Amino acid sequence: MSGRGIEVKTAAQIARMRQAGLVVAEALRTMGEAVRPGVTTGDLDVAAREVLASHGATSSFLNYGAQWGYPPYPATVCISVNEQVVHGIPSDRELAAGDVVSVDFGAILAGWHGDAARTFAVGDADAATADLVEVTRRAMWAGIAAARVGRRVGDVSHAIEEYTRAAERSFGIVREYTGHGIGTAMHQAPDVPNYGRARRGARLVAGMCLAIEPILTLGTADVATLDDEWTVVTLDSSRAAHWENTVAILPDGPWVLTEPDGGRAELAALGVRLSSVAD
Template sequence: MIEYKTTQQIEAIGIAGALVRRTLDAVRDAAAPGVRLTQLDDLAHQMIRDGGGVSAYIGYHPSWAPSPYPKVLCVSVNDVIVHAIPDASRLKKGDLVSVDLALLVDGWCADAAITFAVGTASAADQRLMDSTRAALAAGIAAAQPGARLGDIAAAVGSVIRAGRFGLLAGHGGHGIGTSMHQEPHVANEGKPRRGLKLKPGLVIAIEPMLQAGGRDDYRHCKDGWGVRTADGSRAAHFEHTVAITESGPLVLTA
């Protein structure tokens, strides 16, 4: 069932989105050589509590996962694409770090992700990040009232394929609102003018996940949650929560 939101409910998701953004910015600023991934998670946990939020991740247990998720962040480094549990490993100069965060404030959920380099990014990593941001921007621009989900998928996918990058097969964005994952699925590749018609009140997360090696397949990490590139190439992930409004897409996690 697809959940459409009122203007007031979209504003409430925006409050959660602002806390997501502040927390992600703080995590990025704290990331430095020698910092443990668990320290970043602890920082995010404190900021969520201080901001009146509740983690959408802790205790989340989809059918495919081996156990409930234990942390407030997903922190995926280098060839890990998404969903990695923060552990005690330390960041190193040159690492490429993707951080994904979803939380609720007063029962409304927002979700976003960023990728950044520890120190100065290599030219290849910068191109990967820039292309992932461009794919996200293209998807948001296509999220117009009266358009269709396929228009978003086609816009995202065209940027990915033009850059000769791979995408994460079988994964994409999703509806969001009173829970983190709702209908509809928001694919990162598809045909325009196909699928659900976008109506005001629909709120979705758009999240391209690019693989530098050009392949779409992946393998699971030992924790059973994280997924990494099958060829060992690096990955990047950017995400925003976006509301469809009468006047166009409204980014709620900017």
């Protein structure tokens, strides 16, 4: 552990997290390939369960919250559609053409967590929805590119906000839900907001692992939680998107543990060198 209760991992521990991250990547790919009109959000949960079982992994999400007195989360994946921001509960709801669906998934393997999210359009998306999904995705990569040894959490937060504010269209940046540290637990210190000032917050050191996850809306950033005590929606009913990856901070660069290529292609396009550990 480092200061502020932040868990710092060894190279061997990060390698174990990579295995959990690859399970997450496979599940997200499987669910993304299944997204089409007529598929239910419950069908996607079944697909995620099958991937977990095939690897001997367990869900980071199933029964989450019980330890703090919340209703235990009842599924293996959070699936949020249209105005649902995060923590949507899978059900018999059928996806329809034009919907946008955010899929947030975590896996535990040998005691280590991986956590990532993707947002998919169901069929053809309108221009505003397509922009929302793409800007959220690129904002995540801007944050990841800023996650390097010697910088601070605020540099990651600022990079996400700066990219979002520079977009041609205006987006709401949800503040109530943030990125976070991750390792032997899914949620650890430090929090990683999606807005903020550079050069503030905990210093990034080799061995830290962060889940970096911008959440944007087409309207305001105001949200509310439904009566199920999990599903979060936009107050103005505008659509939301959510992208997330688990990132290891290493001496010579980041390693994106929940991307099959470790983040090589996206980081190279931003002029950032992937850690040699990923080779």
